[in-house]
Amino acid sequence: MKALILISVLGVIAMMADVFRYKKYLVPIIVAGLGAALISVIMDWDTGIRYFNDTAYFDNYALAFIGAILSITLLWMFLGQEYFKNSNSNGEHAALILFALAGAVVMISFSDLTLFFIGLEILSISLYVLAASDKLNLKSNEAGLKYFLMGAFATGFLLFGIALIYGATGTFNLNGIHDALAKGANSPMIVKAGVLFILVGLLFKVSAAPFHFWAPDVYEGSPTLITMFMATVVKIAAFAAFYRLFSTCFISLADTWIPVVAGLSAITMLVGNIMAVFQSSFKRMLAYSSIAHAGYMMMAIAAMNEISAGSIFLYALAYSVGSLGAFACLHALSKNGDESISSFNGLWKRQPIVAIFLTLIMFSLAGIPPVAGFFAKYYLFYGALSSGLTWLVLIAILSSLIGVYYYFRVIFATFREDSSSEAELPVLLPRHYILLAITALVSLGMGLFPAWFQSLIS
Amino acid sequence: MLALLLIFFPLLAALGTLFLQRNNAKMYAMISSLIQLGITVYIFSVYLIGDVSLLATDVPWVPNLGINLKFGMDGISILLVALTNILTPLIILSSFRNNYANPNAFYGLILLMQFALLGVFTALDGFLFYVFWELALIPIWFICLLWGGGDRVRITLKFFIYTLSGSLLMLIALIFIYLQTPAPHNFSIDALYQASLTAEMQGYLFWCFFIAFAIKIPIFPFHTWQPDTYTDAPAQGSMLLSGIMLKMGVYGIIRWMLPILPEGIAEWGNVVMILCLISIIYASCIAIVQKDFKRLIAYSSIAHVGLITAGVFTLNIQGLQGSMVQMLAHGVNVIGLFFIADIIQRRMKTRDMNKLGGLAHNSPLFTILFLIVLLGSVALPLTNGFVGEFLLLTGIYSYNAWIAAGCGLTVILGAVYMLRAYQKVMLGELHEKSVEFTGLAKSEKIVLIVVAFLIIAGGIYPKPILSIAQPALEEIVLNLKGNL
Numbered sequence: 022m023k024a025l026i027l028i029s030v031l032g033v034i035a036m037m038a039d040v041f042r043y044k045k046y047l048v049p050i051i052v053a054g055l056g057a058a059l060i061s062v063i064m065d066w067d068t069g070i071r072y073f074n075d076t077a078y079f080d081n082y083a084l085a086f087i088g089a090i091l092s093i094t095l096l097w098m099f100l101g102q103e104y105f106k107n108s109n110s111n112g113e114h115a116a117l118i119l120f121a122l123a124g125a126v127v128m129i130s131f132s133d134l135t136l137f138f139i140g141l142e143i144l145s146i147s148l149y150v151l152a153a154s155d156k157l158n159l160k161s162n163e164a165g166l167k168y169f170l171m172g173a174f175a176t177g178f179l180l181f182g183i184a185l186i187y188g189a190t191g192t193f194n195l196n197g198i199h200d201a202l203a204k205g206a207n208s209p210m211i212v213k214a215g216v217l218f219i220l221v222g223l224l225f226k227v228s229a230a231p232f233h234f235w236a237p238d239v240y241e242g243s244p245t246l247i248t249m250f251m252a253t254v255v256k257i258a259a260f261a262a263f264y265r266l267f268s269t270c271f272i273s274l275a276d277t278w279i280p281v282v283a284g285l286s287a288i289t290m291l292v293g294n295i296m297a298v299f300q301s302s303f304k305r306m307l308a309y310s311s312i313a314h315a316g317y318m319m320m321a322i323a324a325m326n327e328i329s330a331g332s333i334f335l336y337a338l339a340y341s342v343g344s345l346g347a348f349a350c351l352h353a354l355s356k357n358g359d360e361s362i363s364s365f366n367g368l369w370k371r372q373p374i375v376a377i378f379l380t381l382i383m384f385s386l387a388g389i390p391p392v393a394g395f396f397a398k399y400y401l402f403y404g405a406l407s408s409g410l411t412w413l414v415l416i417a418i419l420s421s422l423i424g425v426y427y428y429f430r431v432i433f434a435t436f437r438e439d440s441s442s443e444a445e446l447p448v449l450l451p452r453h454y455i456l457l458a459i460t461a462l463v464s465l466g467m468g469l470f471p472a473w474f475q476s477l478i479s
Numbered sequence: 480m481l482a483l484l485l486i487f488f489p490l491l492a493a494l495g496t497l498f499l500q501r502n503n504a505k506m507y508a509m510i511s512s513l514i515q516l517g518i519t520v521y522i523f524s525v526y527l528i529g530d531v532s533l534l535a536t537d538v539p540w541v542p543n544l545g546i547n548l549k550f551g552m553d554g555i556s557i558l559l560v561a562l563t564n565i566l567t568p569l570i571i572l573s574s575f576r577n578n579y580a581n582p583n584a585f586y587g588l589i590l591l592m593q594f595a596l597l598g599v600f601t602a603l604d605g606f607l608f609y610v611f612w613e614l615a616l617i618p619i620w621f622i623c624l625l626w627g628g629g630d631r632v633r634i635t636l637k638f639f640i641y642t643l644s645g646s647l648l649m650l651i652a653l654i655f656i657y658l659q660t661p662a663p664h665n666f667s668i669d670a671l672y673q674a675s676l677t678a679e680m681q682g683y684l685f686w687c688f689f690i691a692f693a694i695k696i697p698i699f700p701f702h703t704w705q706p707d708t709y710t711d712a713p714a715q716g717s718m719l720l721s722g723i724m725l726k727m728g729v730y731g732i733i734r735w736m737l738p739i740l741p742e743g744i745a746e747w748g749n750v751v752m753i754l755c756l757i758s759i760i761y762a763s764c765i766a767i768v769q770k771d772f773k774r775l776i777a778y779s780s781i782a783h784v785g786l787i788t789a790g791v792f793t794l795n796i797q798g799l800q801g802s803m804v805q806m807l808a809h810g811v812n813v814i815g816l817f818f819i820a821d822i823i824q825r826r827m828k829t830r831d832m833n834k835l836g837g838l839a840h841n842s843p844l845f846t847i848l849f850l851i852v853l854l855g856s857v858a859l860p861l862t863n864g865f866v867g868e869f870l871l872l873t874g875i876y877s878y879n880a881w882i883a884a885g886c887g888l889t890v891i892l893g894a895v896y897m898l899r900a901y902q903k904v905m906l907g908e909l910h911e912k913s914v915e916f917t918g919l920a921k922s923e924k925i926v927l928i929v930v931a932f933l934i935i936a937g938g939i940y941p942k943p944i945l946s947i948a949q950p951a952l953e954e955i956v957l958n959l960k961g962n963l
Contacts, residue, residue, distance in 0.1 A: 369625075373584075388642075390613045399650070403544070406654050418647045422640055429639065433632050436625055472541040 022072055022079055023061040024087055025126045027054055032119035038112035047115055048102045052095065053181040059091045075194060076133035083130040085334055085477045086261040086325035090254045093341050094118075097250060097454040100352055104246045114154060118250065120284045125258035129265070134183045134193040137262060141179070141226070144258065145172050147249060152243040159293040164242025172227070179222025185215030191444055198270040213277050219266070220278055226259040227315045230289040237296075240308035245355075248304065249348040251343035260318050264333050267322060275325060283323035283413055289316030290420040297427045303351050304360045306427060307344065310386065313424060314340045320401045320417060324408040332400035337465055338474060339385060339393035346382035346460030349377070361392045367435040375433045375449065378461035384465040387428040388421055393467035400471075482550040485518055485560070488504065489567075489594040505575060508586035512568040515593070519564040519905060526557050537667075540607070545657075545665035549604040549640060554951035558803060558944060559600040559730055562810050563723050567593045569717045569929060573818045575922040577714070578823065579626050585715075588618040592719055596641040599727050605653045606666040608735070609646070615724060616642055623715040629711035641704040645691035652687035655680075656689035671739055685687035685743030688736050689751065695728035696784050698751075699758040701739075705903070709777035714821035717773065722814040723779045726806050729784070732791050733955065741959050748792045752878070755792070756885045758785030762799045763892035767899065773820045774831045775900055776813065779856070779893065783809050786889050788869040796949075796956050798874025803948040805867025808855065808937055812864060815852035815930040822923060823904065826916050832900060837909035838916050845919055846905055848927040853901055855892045863937030888948070 031054040038047045063082050069080045094101075105115050120143055127140030151174060153165020187193060189212045190201035202212065220230065226235040240248045271278065293313025300306040318336050321329045353375075354364050369376040385394035398421065405414050467474055492511035525533055535551040552560065571589060579585045589889040595618065616639065624635045657664050669708055676684065694701045709717045718755030737744065757800040762781035787809065790802035822845070823838070824830050839846040851862075858864035868890065876883035919927070937944070 181912075325569050384617075389617065390610045395613075399654075402651065406651070407658055411651075414651060418644075418651065421647065422644050425640055425643060426636070429636060433624070433636070437632075472543060476543060 022070065022077070025060040025123060025130070027058040027061065027089070028119055028126060029467050031058075032116045032123060035112055035115040035119055038115070040407060047112065048098070048105060050176070051115060051119070052098055053100070055091055055095050059088060059095070062088045062091065063374045071132065073136075075138045075196070077127070077130045078132035079130050082164065082265070082330055082478050086129045086337075087126050089334070089338050089341070090122065090129070090257050093257070094122055094250075096342075096345055096456060096459060097246075097253070098460055099452045100249070101246055104244065107175050114151070115152075117151050119408035121151070121250070122254065128258045129261040131265070132195050133260065134186070134195070134198075137266065138180065141262070142473055144255065145176070145226075148247075148255065151247045151250070152239055154247065155244045157353070158242075161244060162242075164239045167235055167242075168239045168312070175222045175232070178225075182215045182218025182220075182222060183371065185211050185218065189215060191294030195270040198258050199272065202270065202273045204239050212274065212453065215403065216271050216274055216278055217281070220281065220333060223259065223263045223266070224285065227263060227319075228312050229285055229315050229319060230292040230312065231285075233289065233292065233312045233315075235252070237308040240311070241302065241305045241360075244303065245348060245352050245360075248308075249345060249352070252307065252344045252348070256315065257337045257341055260315075260333055260337055264322055264330060268325065268329065272325070279325065280322055282319055283410060286316050286319035286323055287413055287416045288415060289313065289319060291316075291423075294420040294423040294427075298423060300427075301362060302360045303347075303355070303362045303364070303431070306362065307347055307351075310424070310427070311340075311344065313420065314386075316420070317398065317401055317417060320405050320410070320413055321415065324401075324404040324410060326404055326408050328400060328404045328407075332388055332397070332404050334478050335393075335400055335467075335471065335474050338398035339397040339464065340417065342460050342463050342467070343382050343385040343394060346378065346457055346464070347386065349453055349456045349460065350379050350382070353457075355451050363398060366437050368435040369437075372449065375398060375457060377452070378457040379435055380432055381461040382457075382465055383428045383432050385468070387425050388461040389425075391465070391468040393464040393471070396471035397467055432470065480533075480536065481522055482534045485515075485522055486594065486597045486601060487937065488515055488518060488567075489590045489597065493587045493590035493594060493679050496583045496590070499583050501582050501608075504586045505571070508590060509568065511590065512564075512571050512593070514537050516564050516568055519561055522552075522559065522704070523561060525805070528551065534585070538721050544606075545663060545670070546606045546665070548607060549667050550598075550601045550607075551603045552601055554947045554949065555733060555803065556600050558807060558948060559726055560597060562807050563593060563596050563600065563727070565933075566718070566722050566810055566814055568576075569814060569926050570715050570722070572922050573718065573814075573821070573827060573926045574715050576920055577821075578714070581625070585622070585626060588622050588731045589719070592618040592622075592724075593613050594617070596700060596723050596727065596817075600730060603667045603668045605657065605735070608731075609650055609653055610725065611855045612731075613643075613646055615727065616646075619716060619719055621726060622719070623708060623712040626711075626713040627711045627716065629707075631711050634707045634711050637794060638708045640696055645694035648687040649691035652684045655684065655687075668734075669881070673734075674739065676740070676742075678746070681740045681910035682746055685736070685740050685747050687726050688731070688740065689747075691943065692728040692731045692736070693754075693788075693916040694728075695731075696788060697723050697728075697781065698785060698788055699761055699781070701837075702758065702762070702781050705781060706774055706777045710771060710774045710921065714817055714824075717777075718814045721777075721817065722810045724778070726782055726810065726911050729787055729791060729802060729806055730877045730937055732788070732904070733952075737791075737794070737955050738958055744792070744794070744959075748794065751792050752789055752882055753782070755785045755789035756882055758782065759789075759886055759889045760892070763889060763896065766896040767892065767894075770831050770833055772823065772832055772835075772900060772904065774830075775832075775896060776816045776820060779816075779896060780809070780813055782893065783813075783856075784891055786798030786868070786886055789886055791879040793874040794959055795874050795877055796952060797870050798878065799952045799956065800945055800948060801867050801870030801874050803871075803952065804941060804944055805871055808867045808934075809932055811933045812852060812856045815848075815927065816856060818923075818926055818930070819852065822919070832903040835904045836910035836924065837905075839905040840909050841916050842918050844924070844925075849901070849905060851931040851934055852927070853897050855938070857897045859891060861935065861938045863934050863941070865938055866941040895925070 071078045124143030131137040149169040152168045155161035190198050225232040297309035321333045346383050385392040388394040388398040538548040540546045540548045595615035602608040624848045660670040697705045759782045762778045766778035787802045790798040855862040855864045858868040
C-alpha cells in the first residue's frame with residue numbers, strides 16, 4: 022500500500038516539474054522514490070494486509086509481483102531517463118509512466134473487480150498516450166490510435182463481463198464471487214458468459230492469439246523505450262492480474278475456461294513463434310516473441326496447480342529481464358532508425374563483451390540452459406505435465422524449437438564476419454553497458470539459483 | 480569433494496581465459512588440461528584403491544523440486560572421464576599449428592566443453608544430467624559456428640535444432656518419470672530407478688529417450704546433421720564431436736535407459752538393432768564413395784557407433800563390454816584420423832583424395848603413424864579396435880546370429896574404405912603438390928605418437944579396461960534380468 026501511495030505521489034510531483042521548474046532533479050527524485058517504494062514492499066513482506074473494506078489485498082503474491090515491476094522499472098530508468106530528457110514535455114511523460122506503474126500496482130493487488138477495472142484503465146490510458154508520444158512520427162501516432170481503439174474495444178468486453186458476473190453473484194469482491202459460485206449460481210449461463218467476456222478482455226491485454234493483432238504494430242510504432250516498458254512491466258502486471266482473478270474467484274468454473282485457455286495458449290505460442298520467424302525488423306520480431314511468451318505463461322494458468330503462481334512469476338521475471346536486455350541492445354545499436362536484425366552484424370568483432378551479453382540474453386529468451394529462461398520454461402512444462410496437459414507441452418516444445426531458429430538468427434548476425442556497417446559504429450553509452458551487464462548476469466544468476474525466485478511465491 | 484574438483488576445474492580454467500593475453504592462450508589451455516589430467520590420475524588411483532565414497536557428492540540445488548548436485552563415479556563413468564581428460568590435452572595440442580582468430584574464446588570453449596562432458600559422465604541426478612547434456616551443446620556449437628568452414632551458419636543451425644529437439648523430448652520423458660517416482664518426487668538416479676512405470680508408458684518413454692540419444696550418436700535415420708557438421712567443423716571441433724561427445728549418447732543409453740526402462744527395451748530393442756544394422760551398412764557404403772577424406776571419416780564414424788550401440792542393446796555382458804572398450808578405442812582412433820586429415824589439409828590445402836597421392840615418399844614417420852591409426856580403425860588384431868569389435872560381434876552373435884552376420888560386414892567394408900583412402904592419399908604416383916609435404920612438427924609428432932601408443936597398448940593389454948568396467952556392467956545386466 023505504501024508503495025502505491027509513493028508511486029502516485031511521485032506521479033503528481035513529476036507532473037508539476039514543469040510548473041515549478043525542477044525538471045533537472047526529476048530523474049534522481051523518481052529513482053529515489055521508486056527505490057523507497059521497493060524498500061516498502063520488502064518491509065511489507067509476510068504482512069498480508071487487506072485495505073479499503075477488502076478491495077485491495079497485499080499478500081506475498083502481490084508484493085512479489087510489485088517488487089518485480091518496481092525493479093524492472095528501476096532498470097528501465099537507466100535508459101528511460103534519456104526519454105524524459107529528450108522530449109520537450111518531460112514532466113508529463115514521467116508522470117504518465119508513473120501513473121501507468123500505479124495502475125499496474127493496483128491491478129496486481131486488487132481484491133475486488135471494481136478496483137481491478139480502475140487499475141487496468143489507469144494503466145491503459147497512460148499507455149495509449151505514451152505509445153503516441155513521438156508526436157512527429159506517423160508510426161507512433163498510428164500505434165497510439167490503434168492501441169486506443171482496440172484497447173477500448175477490449176475494455177468494453179471486460180466491463181460487460183464484470184457486469185454479468187455482478188448480476189449473477191451480487192458482489193464485486195473476489196472472495197464473495199468465489200463463495201457464490203461455489204454454492205452454485207442462479208443462472209450458470211450468465212456466469213459462463215461473464216467469465217468468457219472477462220477472459221477476452223484479459224487476453225487482449227496480454228496479447229494472446231487471436232487478440233494479438235494490435236501488438237506488433239503498437240510495439241513497432243511506439244518509441245523503443247515505451248515498447249520496452251510495455252513488453253515488460255505491463256505484461257507482468259497483466260499476467261499477475263490474470264492469474265489472481267482466475268485462481269481465486271473463477272476456480273470453481275475451471276472446467277469452462279481451462280480448455281479455452283489451454284487451446285489459446287497453444288495457438289498463441291505457435292502464432293507468435295511462427296510469425297517471428299518471418300520478421301526482418303528486430304523490434305517486430307521481439308513483438309511476436311512477446312506474443313509467444315504470453316502463450317507460454319498461459320500454460321501455467323491452464324495448468325492451475327500449486328506451482329502455477331511461482332512459475333508465472335519466474336517466467337515473467339526471466340522474460341522481462343531478457344526483454345530489457347534485448348531492447349537495450351536494440352536501443353544502443355539502431356541509432357539511425359534501422360531496426361533490422363542486420364544492424365547486429367559483426368557485433369562480435371566490434372564489441373565482444375556486448376556480443377557475449379546479447380548471446381546470454383538470447384539464450385535466456387530461447388530457453389537454453391543454464392540461463393533463466395530455461396528454468397522458467399522447465400517449471401511451466403513441469404506444471405503442465407503434472408496437470409496432465411501433455412499435448413500442450415508437446416506443442417510448447419515444438420514452438421520452442423521454432424523460437425530457437427529466430428533467436429539464433431540474431432546470434433548468427435552478431436557473430437557474422439562480413440560487416441557492411443563497419444564504418445558507422447554506434448556509440449554505446451556506459452548506461453547501455455551497465456543495463457546489458459545487469460540483465461545478462463541476472464539471467465544467468467536466475468538460471469543457477471532458480472529455487473529462491475520460485476519460492477518467493479508458494 | 481574430489482568429484483567437484485574434477486568437474487569444476489575445467490570451468491574455472493575456462494573462465495580464466497577471459498583474463499588472458501591472446502598469445503598465451505594455447506599454453507594456458509595446454510597446462511590447465513594437463514593439470515586436469517593429473518587430477519584424473521589421482522582420482523583414478525583413489526578409485527582403484529576402492530574408496531568410491533570420496534568421489535561422490537550430493538548437494539541440494541533446487542530443493543523444492545528434488546534436484547541435487549549429485550555426482551558419482553562407477554567403472555563406466557570413470558573410464559569415460561579418463562577418455563575425456565586424456566583426449567582433451569591431445570585435442571588442444573593438436574591445434575598448436577593452427578592460428579585461430581580469438582584464441583582465448585577458442586580455448587575457453589574447449590575447456591567449457593570438457594566441463595560439460597565431465598558433468599554428463601558423472602551426474603547421478605536426472606535433471607543435472609539434462610542440464611550438462613544441453614550445456615555440452617553450446618560450446619561445440621560456437622566452435623563450429625565461429626571457426627568452421629563452408630556453409631556453417633546453415634549447418635550449425637541444423638545441428639543445433641536437431642540435437643535440441645531430441646533433448647527436449649528427453650526432458651519431457653525425465654519430468655514424466657520424475658512424476659512417477661515415490662513421493663516426495665526426486666530426480667536422483669535411485670529415485671528414478673524406483674519409478675513405477677507400466678509397460679505402455681515405458682514404450683513411449685523409450686522413444687523419447689532413444690531419439691535424443693540416437694541424434695547425438697547418431698543412428699540412422701537421425702544422422703543427417705552429422706556428415707556436414709563433422710566436415711565443416713574445425714579439426715578440433717570434429718575431434719570433440721566424434722571423439723567424446725557422441726559417447727554421451729551411448730553412455731546415456733547405458734546409464735539411464737537400460738535401468739529405468741527395461742520393459743521398453745524388451746519391446747523395442749530389436750527395432751533399434753535393425754536401425755543399427757542399417758546405420759552400419761549404409762554409412763559404410765557411403766564412406767566407400769567419398770572423395771573428401773574428412774567426410775569419409777564422418778561416415779566411418781556412423782558405422783562404428785552403430786556397432787557400439789548394437790552392442791549395448793544385446794543386453795549381455797560381452798556386448799556391453801565390447802561397447803565400453805570400443806567407445807574408448809573409437810575415441811582415440813577417430814581423433815587420430817581427424818588430426819591426420821587436418822595435417823594433410825593444412826599442407827596441401829585440399830582434402831579431396833583424388834588430388835592427393837604419394838605423400839608417403841617424403842614423410843616416413845607420418846606414413847607409419849597414419850598406418851597404425853588406420854589399422855586401429857579397421858580393427859586389426861593387436862590394436863585396440865580389434866578387442867572392442869571382437870567382443871561386440873561375440874555379444875551380437877549370442878543375441879542373434881543373422882544380425883551378427885550383418886554387423887560383421889563392418890569389418891570388411893571398413894577395411895575397404897580405409898585402405899582405399901590410404902592408398903589414394905599416401906601411395907601411388909608422387910603428386911606434383913605432394914613434393915611440398917614436409918615432415919611433422921614437434922606438436923604433431925607428440926599427438927600422433929601418443930595416439931599410436933594408446934592404440935597398440937589398448938590392443939595388447941585391454942584387461943584393465945575390462946576389469947574396471949566389469950562390476951558396473953554386470954550390475955546393469957543383472958538388474959535388467961531381474962526386472963523382466
